Amino acid sequence: MSRIGKQPITLPKGVNVEVAYATVKVKGPKGELNVPIDPEMKVKVENGSVQVERPSEQRRHKSLHGLTRTLVANAVKGVSEGYTREMLIKGIGYRAKLTGKNLELTVGYSHPVVVEPPAGITFEVPEPTKILVKGIDKQLVGQTAANLRAVREPSAYHEKGIYYADEPIKLKPGKAGTTK
Structure with a gap:
């Protein structure tokens, strides 16, 4: 399993994350970003953190798991700190x-x-x-x-x-x- 993809993303104060079909909308004090993600990846927002899960153990899903988590984490850091x-x-x-x-x-x-x-x-x-x-x-x-x-x-x-x-x-x- 992806070591990076397993890690939850903690949301700083004032940052909101909304999950749509193939995008994750991140709003924060510095602005708003839309992160396009693969529609098969599952992004869950609960208890002040974001968790990315993959649907299967296919090679494609394994490679997208860490990437998706990193893209969302970069957006969260960008709208909070820049x-x-x-x-x-x-x-x-x-x-x-x-x-x-x-x-x-x-x-x-x-x-x-x-x-x-x-x-x-x-x-x-x-x-x-x-x-x-x-x-x-x-x-x-x-x-x-x-x-x-x-x-x-x-x-x-x-x-x-x-x-x-x-x-x-x-x-x-x-x-x-x-x-x-």
């Missing part, structure tokens, strides 16, 4: 600033790159070299951060670019000069 992804910018003259809701990046191109946040995502720039991507949907926060990183990926030779704060940067040595 998700934040911290990104850093390294490079001479590289910086970020907010213009309204949009993020303006100066990262070595001939023009500044303007990034519009998708619905449900907000950008914060506490320092010119630090960006915070915030939202309630874990997948959307991660995808937006990946799109930002793709604007100027970290260089393995020059230690420049946009990268995650917890991402280790491995510098490669440049070409060694020939010795005589």
Whole structure:
């Protein structure tokens, strides 16, 4: 049996979960999320917790069991606490600033790159070299951060670019000069 799927999801104060046919609606203080789930999976809400059960021991149901539980748990955490992804910018003259809701990046191109946040995502720039991507949907926060990183990926030779704060940067040595 799935070790992750067996664990109940405790609901924090102020979070409501409703189960419809193939979706789970999670409402909380930060917003509302709809989680699509497989119609065969059974989601039960009782005594302030959510339990996910699978209908059989088929391989497909086993693989969906832990996935469904994790998706619902991520939605519960998102509407109660929210998700934040911290990104850093390294490079001479590289910086970020907010213009309204949009993020303006100066990262070595001939023009500044303007990034519009998708619905449900907000950008914060506490320092010119630090960006915070915030939202309630874990997948959307991660995808937006990946799109930002793709604007100027970290260089393995020059230690420049946009990268995650917890991402280790491995510098490669440049070409060694020939010795005589």
